[in-house]
Amino acid sequence: MFRAGMWGLAALVTVAALSGCANKGRLAPVDDHSISGARGGAIRVWPGAENADKIGYYTVKPGDTLIRIGMDNGQSWRDIIRWNKLDNPNLIETGQVLRVAPPPSDVAVAAPRPVASQPSVMPAKPVEPALAAPAAADDALNFQWPVLGNLIAGFDESKNKGLDIAGKAGDPVLASADGRVVYAGAGLRGYGNLIILKHNNTYLTAYAHNQTLLVKEDQIIKRGQKIAEMGNSDADQVKLHFEIRRQGKPVDPAKYLPGN
Incomplete structure (x- = not known):
């Protein structure tokens, strides 16, 4: 009887101690809707x-x-x-x-719409202005290659969202088109030191794995301007990972860049 009583008392003490610990570590209730x-x-x-x-x-x-x-x-x-x-x-x-889209009352302009350069080859049949789609001006960007180097990985929708281009540490990285810096930093895993440019309401470009960033957020950038220096941040070798995104979706940059 005495032994059973001792075990009962020990159990009560243990339960009380655990209850006290649980209450001690519990935060005050939060108004979480x-x-x-x-x-x-x-x-x-x-x-x-x-x-x-x-x-x-x-x-x-x-x-x-x-x-x-x-x-x-x-x-x-x-x-x-x-x-x-x-x-x-x-x-x-x-x-x-x-x-993730501007509210109707939002009248802020993300970036001045760049004036597109004339294409090197004129279309066989010009489009009549009255028939041109509203998005045509957004599509009329004249992208340039951001770096000079060997292409080491092409676009793959499931594996590689852009192009990987080899080079040497410190090589200049150039803006592919006029735009505004909407991100400059290293906060996106897998991209290292990253710059994102917004060109208009349709296109973004991304420049990853840089060793040095030379621009700041909200800065207006001109096509061909040096924005970074090539590096291997968050990468296994020195390279530039370059993406073109149309309405946020990755597209094959090779289809938008001039032939080498």
Whole structure:
């Protein structure tokens, strides 16, 4: 009887200690816009959740960052912060619904539309102005090669979102077209020191693995301007990884660049 009583007392002491530890480490309740689930749990309901799956909105997935979301949707990450009134740009959560297209009231211009150079070969039959599509001006960019070097990896939609071009450390990296710097930094895993230029409402270009960045965000850039120096940041060799994105989607740069 005495032994059983001792075991009972020890059990009570253990339970009390564990309960005290659990309460000690628990944070104060947070107002997270939750509602009760069917089993009494909490389901996070984000403001704007009614816009999920609508055009111009994006639902955050595990591992997302604002830089990645911006690049994948052809937008500046700073614009996404502004459109969504985010208090902490470093804190986005899975399931959060973000606006990734300008609101109707937003009249800010992301970048002055560059004037396209005349193509080296004129089209066989000019398009009548009355028949030209509204997006035609956005498409009329005259891209140039960002570096001179050997192509070591071509575009592959599933494996390589752009072109990999070899070179020497310190070689100049040039802007492929007029635009505005919407990102300059090393915050996107797999890209090293990265620059993203927004050229108009249709096109972005990305320049990765640089050793030195020579421009800052919001800086207006001219075609052919030196924006970085070639390197091997977050890469296994010195190279430039170059992407062209049309409305956020990677396209084959070789189809937009002049023949070598």
